Amino acid sequence: MSKKILILPGDGIGPEIVNEAVKVLHCLRDDFGLEVELTDGLVGGAAYDAHGHPLPEQTVALARASDAVLLGAVGGAKWEPLPIAVRPEKGLLGLRAELGLFANLRPAILYPQLASASTLRPEVVSGLDILIVRELTGGIYFGQPRGVETLDSGERRGFNTLVYTESEIERILRVAFDSAMRRDKRVCSVDKANVLECTELWREVAMRVGQDYPEVELSHMYVDNAAMQLVRAPKQFDVMVTTNMFGDILSDCAAMLTGSIGMLPSASLNASGQGMYEPIHGSAPDIAGKGVANPLATILSTSMMLRYSLNAAEQAERVDAAVSTVLEQGLRTADIAADGDRRVGTAEMGDAVVAAL
Amino acid sequence: MSKKILILPGDGIGPEIVNEAVKVLHCLRDDFGLEVELTDGLVGGAAYDAHGHPLPEQTVALARASDAVLLGAVGGAKWEPLPIAVRPEKGLLGLRAELGLFANLRPAILYPQLASASTLRPEVVSGLDILIVRELTGGIYFGQPRGVETLDSGERRGFNTLVYTESEIERILRVAFDSAMRRDKRVCSVDKANVLECTELWREVAMRVGQDYPEVELSHMYVDNAAMQLVRAPKQFDVMVTTNMFGDILSDCAAMLTGSIGMLPSASLNASGQGMYEPIHGSAPDIAGKGVANPLATILSTSMMLRYSLNAAEQAERVDAAVSTVLEQGLRTADIAADGDRRVGTAEMGDAVVAAL
Ligand SMILES: CC(C)[C@H](C(=O)O)[C@@H](O)C(=O)O
Ligand SMILES: CC(C)[C@H](C(=O)O)[C@@H](O)C(=O)O
Numbered sequence: 001m002s003k004k005i006l007i008l009p010g011d012g013i014g015p016e017i018v019n020e021a022v023k024v025l026h027c028l029r030d031d032f033g034l035e036v037e038l039t040d041g042l043v044g045g046a047a048y049d050a051h052g053h054p055l056p057e058q059t060v061a062l063a064r065a066s067d068a069v070l071l072g073a074v075g076g077a078k079w080e081p082l083p084i085a086v087r088p089e090k091g092l093l094g095l096r097a098e099l100g101l102f103a104n105l106r107p108a109i110l111y112p113q114l115a116s117a118s119t120l121r122p123e124v125v126s127g128l129d130i131l132i133v134r135e136l137t138g139g140i141y142f143g144q145p146r147g148v149e150t151l152d153s154g155e156r157r158g159f160n161t162l163v164y165t166e167s168e169i170e171r172i173l174r175v176a177f178d179s180a181m182r183r184d185k186r187v188c189s190v191d192k193a194n195v196l197e198c199t200e201l202w203r204e205v206a207m208r209v210g211q212d213y214p215e216v217e218l219s220h221m222y223v224d225n226a227a228m229q230l231v232r233a234p235k236q237f238d239v240m241v242t243t244n245m246f247g248d249i250l251s252d253c254a255a256m257l258t259g260s261i262g263m264l265p266s267a268s269l270n271a272s273g274q275g276m277y278e279p280i281h282g283s284a285p286d287i288a289g290k291g292v293a294n295p296l297a298t299i300l301s302t303s304m305m306l307r308y309s310l311n312a313a314e315q316a317e318r319v320d321a322a323v324s325t326v327l328e329q330g331l332r333t334a335d336i337a338a339d340g341d342r343r344v345g346t347a348e349m350g351d352a353v354v355a356a357l
Numbered sequence: 358m359s360k361k362i363l364i365l366p367g368d369g370i371g372p373e374i375v376n377e378a379v380k381v382l383h384c385l386r387d388d389f390g391l392e393v394e395l396t397d398g399l400v401g402g403a404a405y406d407a408h409g410h411p412l413p414e415q416t417v418a419l420a421r422a423s424d425a426v427l428l429g430a431v432g433g434a435k436w437e438p439l440p441i442a443v444r445p446e447k448g449l450l451g452l453r454a455e456l457g458l459f460a461n462l463r464p465a466i467l468y469p470q471l472a473s474a475s476t477l478r479p480e481v482v483s484g485l486d487i488l489i490v491r492e493l494t495g496g497i498y499f500g501q502p503r504g505v506e507t508l509d510s511g512e513r514r515g516f517n518t519l520v521y522t523e524s525e526i527e528r529i530l531r532v533a534f535d536s537a538m539r540r541d542k543r544v545c546s547v548d549k550a551n552v553l554e555c556t557e558l559w560r561e562v563a564m565r566v567g568q569d570y571p572e573v574e575l576s577h578m579y580v581d582n583a584a585m586q587l588v589r590a591p592k593q594f595d596v597m598v599t600t601n602m603f604g605d606i607l608s609d610c611a612a613m614l615t616g617s618i619g620m621l622p623s624a625s626l627n628a629s630g631q632g633m634y635e636p637i638h639g640s641a642p643d644i645a646g647k648g649v650a651n652p653l654a655t656i657l658s659t660s661m662m663l664r665y666s667l668n669a670a671e672q673a674e675r676v677d678a679a680v681s682t683v684l685e686q687g688l689r690t691a692d693i694a695a696d697g698d699r700r701v702g703t704a705e706m707g708d709a710v711v712a713a714l
Contacts, residue, residue: 119478120476120478140497140553141552148555155522156523157558158520158555159519159554159555160553163516164514166513166514193441194437195441196503196515196517197441197504197516198515198516198517200441201505227606227609227613228610231614248549249603253584261585
């Protein structure tokens with residue numbers, strides 16, 4: 001039966017890069033028998049501009065009815081003066097919540113062809129392959145109460161709540177341990193259990209869940225130390241699992257270690273395998289519309305989609321192989337180009353991947 | 358009039374490294390006319406072991422009566438099973454709160470003599486000189502309510518509160534702007550204003566305070582992007598200012614960029630210039646008692662103390678110069694040693710600094 005994919009280009013470079021991923025999906029459908037139906041929708045600033053809200057009801061309905069969502073990126077300085085409730089980011093956060101996408105998988109991989117793009121010394125990062133598992137529908141991102149109140153003194157006070165239940169912690173830890181079983185069997189759970197009670201509970205639950213995975217080596221690290229260790233010796237990590245907020249920070253840090261942030265995909269999954277897939281980079285409004293953005297992170301997000309939500313691992317491998325091929329051919333968008341490389345634009349890169357499928 | 362300094366060696370390598378800083382203070386007192394009186398106290402695990410609490414009342418009383426506190430480091434795996442309320446870290450957090458030390462200054466400097474110790478490519482970090490200004494007595498570290506509760510379902514739920522009032526935000530921003538005025542006149546305020554209302558207020562107050570400093574260039578950055586940018590191009594920053602939790606993470610990341618975490622001091626100040634001074638590194642229980650720890654971060658913390666709390670800038674310069682001298686002499690503790698360097702132990706390094714004063 002044909003699988004339904006919702007395409008949400010979003011803002012900034014979103015439409016351009018998603019366009020290349022759609023070319024890849026079309027090719028897989030037309031030439032390789034992938035049974036998919038693609039629908040378009042609005043989210044983020046684009047949705048706000050059209051409907052006055054970053055997550056229109058029709059988008060939520062379309063997302064619910066889909067097997068997977070492919071998203072470009074949302075946001076931009078243009079919408080920054082808006083209140084949090086209607087900013088482009090709210091569209092993304094709303095989708096995560098509506099679909100229950102609690103498990104965010106963010107691989108940080110150094111592509112051997114791009115080793116020179118990292119700001120770290122080659123010996124520190126060569127062969128880097130970390131998977132960050134970030135909790136995505138809880139924590140301080142969604143905790144209540146939240147807001148800004150005025151005190152009797154007349155001064156204002158802003159507040160947010162970090163909150164996790166045992167079951168929320170348990171299910172994300174299971175995703176981390178299950179992932180580790182297919183990798184190097186090591187999980188590092190990151191918390192601030194020496195200061196925050198909420199993450200003291202996190203550590204306790206991590207230990208308990210760990211007992212169900214005797215083959216996996218579990219370690220715990222404070223978040224400040226984890227940020228340090230990512231810079232000092234990132235290859236010590238296999239799977240890292242952490243809260244929504246810490247995962248936001250650490251996954252961006254880890255991604256940047258690879259130097260190829262334009263290359264890194266992500267998957268956000270719910271309990272029934274439905275998923276949203278997006279590049280980890282942002283909407284980069286400064287280069288939007290110029291045709292220079294790197295579409296590979298979005299194309300690789302499509303590959304994750306094939307694997308995790310469309311049950312099409314062979315097609316995923318086809319896409320991964322095509323991306324390797326274009327890198328071997330020396331094709332580079334500006335973000336990953338070094339002297340002597342052949343520089344290409346967004347569309348040329350997408351076309352090259354399609355040709356290599 | 359003689360200034361009072363409270364010496365709190367703490368745990369792990371704390372006593373060893375503080376011992377070398379005390380040698381420096383004794384030398385300044387005996388040979389260079391610095392008028393100081395030193396008293397010893399217990400904090401952290403050492404205090405817990407002796408008195409059952411990481412911050413005994415007599416330590417608080419001694420700290421209040423002092424012009425400055427010199428602290429080694431607290432904590433260690435030995436005390437990790439303890440509840441948050443009596444862990445060694447609570448001694449440190451309690452002192453920060455009791456003395457109202459809201460402004461934490463953490464320079465991240467690359468010492469030219471130690472450029473090869475960084476894991477980053479030399480061109481990315483050479484000349485690095487960032488000052489991180491971290492709010493230290495508010496935010497999620499101290500917010501109420503906090504704890505772990507049992508829900509009707511029988512499942513537990515952990516929670517902490519991120520909270521800032523306008524005046525708390527304003528005073529730390531002023532410290533950042535005042536610091537920037539003595540540096541390169543650029544402040545980057547780090548928040549997560551696209552998700553957390555509390556930090557939306559932070560950004561608003563930052564903009565308002567910025568109007569009082571027309572000469573200073575103010576920028577805003579989301580914390581995930583800040584973590585990325587620290588790895589991508591750290592030299593873009595002059596002063597970074599942020600919340601307690603974000604500052605904890607980013608300052609450790611920034612410190613590690615320099616590769617010389619054993620070299621970096623910190624100051625925690627209150628509104629009346631009273632301060633606590635400590636190395637940014639931890640208690641390193643694995644090397645405690647071996648006489649190999651680097652005492653320079655603690656000695657440089659003493660220099661910050663001379664400058665900020667003892668009104669003795671000339672003495673501070675003397676200490677800084679002595680540290681430069683021993684580095685020029687090629688003396689290196691294990692953490693900063695490369696092939697061909699002359700390796701020394703903790704005491705030998707301290708003695709060399711004293712000799713160079
Ligand atoms: C855009 C923003 C709301 C989002 C987040 O903070 O989760 C982004 O940074 C990410 O990591 O996907
Ligand atoms: C020991 C710990 C409580 C402390 C903190 O989190 O503030 C430390 O990491 C620091 O940065 O000084």
